[in-house]
Amino acid sequence: MSSSTAAAVAAASTPAQPTGAHLGHTSLNIDSLRDLARKELVNVLDSVQGKKGLILDPNLSGPLSLIAEFALLKDHGVEKIYHLQPGPLETDCKNLIYICRPQVNYMKYIAEHIHTHTRVARSGAYTYSLFFVPRRTALCEKYLEDAGVFGEITKGEYHLDLIPLEDDVLSLEWDSTFKELYLEQDTTSIYYAAKALMRLQGIYGLFPRILGKGDYSKALCDMMLRMRREMAVDDLDASQTMQLSQNIDSLIIIDRSVDMVTPLCTQLTYEGLIDEIFHIKNSFVEVDPSLVGTGTNAAGGSASAGAAPGKNKKVPLNGGDKLFGELRDLNFAVVGGLLNKVAKRINADYEERHNAKTVPQIRQFIVKMGGLAAEHQSLRLHTALAEEIMNYTMTDDFNRILEVQQNIVAGIATNKEPEYIEEMINKQAPLTQVLRLLCLYSLVNNGLKAKQFEFFKKEILETYGFEHIITLESLRKLGMLTKQVNTKNTYGLVRRSLSLIVDEVNEHAPNDISYVYSGYAPLSVRLVQCVVQRGQEGGKQGPGNRGGIAGGNGWRGFEDVLRMLPGRTFDETQRVEDGQPRSSKRMNGQPRISLVFFLGGCTFTEISATRFLASQEGGQRDFVICTTQILNGNTLVDSIVQKVPDLHAAST
């Protein structure tokens, strides 16, 4: 077990090419965040002398590969990289550095490593350093103490919080936030989020205005305000002299509980669909090597993606890939056409070589060819991916699910939709798919009718097993699958007043964010739109007044809708002691920036929709998206589904 652990990881976990080249092209210079994280990582590694083995939290190897490439680790004495897993660790490295999240199960593994080492070799043969990301916790330290290894380990912290995925996307990459926060009501992630945002404020200046919706959003905002007050204890000067941000004029916090519907819908943008089908993890996607290899013979047409795991190849998906940058936010319907166009252009570019007659012309072509080859490579990847997606979206199941979904969300559902869900259960379709639809149905209709509720619960328990008593209870607690108590259709009202359903969608030249779901505008992003484009949706004001947030009206005009949505609404202004409440000056010509924080996670599609908002602002406003993690309907529902061990390895 351990030998296999040891072997594979090093090669697989970190890609060879330099990371982060796509960052740092905006006025915020997001790249500097990455540099900070990188420097701290180097300090972590240098704290131990000599050659060392690095043992990584498997959930961190992704985020870390966004921070540093393998060569950097090697330069600082890392000989081998292992994943932190149960079972003994066999290594010839004498100095071991653990980097992990402060989770108790990891402490268990580490203690186990140390115990086996001391049994085999004399004590002191190994040195252990442990760095918690982002900080050490009482829980973990207590465990180490109880396990009797506390004294053996040098402990430290690696303050890696917001990881820049793109110039406009920062993520805490804290995968379990949704479950922790809403089901277990463990607010740790709010604390971390607040810390991270305080750090951002330290770099970019105070956010003049903080708006938000949802109880946890409010908790986050309150915590930030309190942290600022408490900062005075450590450093009065800093807390007073902290300037208002020049670029960022507002922070908008959207609580996932405000909009549970959106993540349950099937994403229809290119990047969203890749995530739905292949699952993008830390901006890497694992695909069959044949998709990226030289051969274009994509595996025999079957849409069973990820059928043979293990030998899959990790491919980075980020703005560094120009073609992907163009495609990611588009509705998948238009991706094919665009790929075609690009293919033709590249072909034409290649053909140019025939026109190159003179030596300078040829040289010019050769110079260009490097870029062409890269473009060609990327085109090959995306054509293959698009083909796979196409195979998937052509299936009956996909289309029927999509149709059911859209009917539910549009509020035109009949009894056909529950019938289809029942059929899915009868077919023993994957439970996550079933629950995704069922929760959507329940959320939109304010719960299921009593009889229906019992029926579906019974069907699910009998078909998928009785452990899902707990799954169903969790979903009930979350309010995602409930019994109808009143028939008041709040969702319908929200849908109407925020025009979430748009019938005529032009996917080629969209004029509204609803293009991302082919006719459904994600509520979460609509709320953001309410704040920044006041008057457009409310229909009371001309488009001329795009006053922006700092001088604008916040939520005003939308109070009625907001009251219908769960959780509190707030609008706080941060001031500095001697200055005006809001900075009126801003850098010439540079767009103002709204930071949008999705607490509890967001989908790629919501990111695309937010980007689309920016494009509507004509260079006046940019958005930077922060999130606790990136999720989709499957990962969201799957985190709630109760897992039990399969002790009998029974075949179904």
Place this chain on the structure above:
Amino acid sequence: MAPPTADWLALHDRFYRKQEIYTMLWKQVDLSKYMIAAAPFGGPLALVRDDRKVILVQKQQPVKPSIYLYTSSGKLLEPIQWDKGRIVGMGWTETEHLVCVLEDGTVRMYNILGEYTQFSIGKEAKDNRVIDVQFWDTGLVALTGSFQLIAVTNFEEPRPLPLADPGINEPPHSWTVIPPKFTLSRHVEVLLAVNSTVLVVDATEARDERLQKGPFTKMSVSPDGKFLALFTSAGNLWVVSTDFQKSLSEYETGSSVPQQLVWCGTDSVVLYWDKLVLVLGPFGGYNEYPYDESIFLVPEIDGIRIISREKCEFLQKVPDVTVDIFGIGSTAPAAMLYDALDHFEKKSPKADENIRSIRMELPEAVEACIEAAGHENSHQLQRLLLKAASFGKCFLEIHNADSFVEMCKVLRVLNAVRYYEIGIPLTYAQYQRLTPEALIDRLISRHQYLLAIRICEYLKMRTDRILIHWACSKIKKSNDDEDTICRMVVEKLANKPGLSYSEIAMTAHKAGQSKLATMLLDYEPRAGDQVPLLMSMQEDEMALTKAIESGDTDLVYHVLLDLKRKLPIGEFFRLVNNKPQACNLLESYCKEQDPELLKNFYYQDDRLADSGNLSLLESFHQRDVVDRINKVKVALKLYQEDKNHPFEEKAIEENIRLLQTQAQLEKDFSETFTGLSISSTVYKLIIINQSKRAEKIRSDFKMPDKRFWWIRLRALVEIGDWDGVATLAKSKKSPIGYEPFVEECVKAKQFREAAKYILKCDAHLRAGLFLKIEAFQEAGEQAFLQKDMDTLREIRDKCPNALIQGQIDAYISQLASAR
């Protein structure tokens, strides 16, 4: 006044000066009888009787030895009663803590007032004894009797780190350390003089530098860590770079081993033999300073403090600007300016002449005078030099006076701390390196609060730390009643926003004044900071509430774990119960770590259903069916008690029945069934051709017809029992329609089988279904019957057969004309 150059001595191309700073306040201290450790940056001296030296027993001399702490001016700070074993070495940390290492490996750290903390450097040291220690400002390395090296690199969180085995069997001739901040690896390196060479030892290896010039009987690393001075047994002094790559100079003294070998700044080396101090310059040449008593040399970053019975002196290379101004016959602009002032005061016209002659260089001259003022100890010279600068300024049209103002400020601070009662003879260069903050800390630790506050206010720095420290010591020493102290403290600290009271409150608590502690804690602005104190004050509930308030979940856990440890379980739950935040965290902690506690918790809170779910989950971890059933029964019991979840109760009953049935099935067919759901059980039974048992389960569990049909259909398709499928289709009217039959067959790529059921499906679906099995002709017919133009077109596009295409075209035109 004697000329400033009176105490200068030339050495090669530069000058050295030795200035008296203090006349020592102490009486009759014979330095030769003591082991001495002196803190850099003008810090205090620690003296303890050296037990290797004979001393004349005098009257009234205490039998127990003491460590005496003196300021640089010889003022006794604190005698520390010494009651432990033999001290092997003493050193000072950068925070001015005295570190004493004992023979048995115990390390004691004293602050300047004699309060201490203690730790050990491990078993190796205890077993083999420590024979020597070397210090640097943040750590130490101990040499044990078995010639192993143990490093402690951080006094805050001391952790003994064994270094690589140097592989020697006798003590080194001499040894020293290069502090981590100066090494390439950023980790400490130890230099051991062995035989004729030097071993460099760090945590990973011991490297032989293969030198020939040894044995080296004394070694010393320069204050910037770049150079190493080695004294050979032949009496030569050799200076090399610390990486041993570059030999810089060699000088024959022809003498025996010096008592001390230290660096004076970074360019000259000072040797001390009894009664003689020798300064060796970098380019040969030397100066001698004779003494008629024993002295002690304290290396500083820019010179050497010389401590003797009578006085404290400072030996340094004369700074360049000072040489420029005061050097005999100097015509540097600064010297001209200084001279001009003199003329001006004598009302001599030469003043003007001087200024004219340096017109162009006047700004530099002004700056030089300012800088030189910083290097002077004498107030008079400081004043003269600043005056000269000020005079020069008058002739400048544009001049930024910042540096002048800054220097005036710094000099006021320096003069204040140099005052003999305070006794910190800090030079300008040392002050720059030390930083004002650190200086304030040093004053605080000496309880010089007033001076510290004055300096802070003068330099516009925060006074919080001083006030907190003051309040703490006030509480420790005061005999007043708690209300009075509280009032006194709060009055002084009142108008300081954001000042942290928790440390003060903690002090009060430790001093046994818990009422005062509680009063003070109320002023603490940070919820989180109140928690540790509240915990140690046994204010459990308050601690928990404050921890929750802080929003820091880790702090909440911290309190919870502590409470769980010390309280009876009932009381613990009572405390937690009405705090939902704490409950949630306790739950998620228990789920991972302590399920038993969680059960207890649910039980006492009457959360029977949750408790039932726990048992239910446990059942899935049981290998044995009987154990499984028993666990589920426990869950059932809890749900029954609960009465609020009839649905779940029924489901769990069903679960038990299922497990019992599965146990029977396993006996009958020797196949595994446990772990399967009802549907999967039925499915599996059909796969293994036991449809009767499947039917029985269906009726036992009242499975809806639709699901049962689906399961049967899928299972039969899976095993390819096409006759079975057909029988099923014919058995009675299908509750799920016939479309699923077609689709399942299509999925299994059995087009011919699929075709059998298409005509049973709804008429409007038929065309599409035929198309799926590529029966274009039939598809066309059906579409035509349905007058479905779109499907017809689709069929025509997909159809590869020209004949059928023609037919379909005919349909299309027929339909079109019919419209």
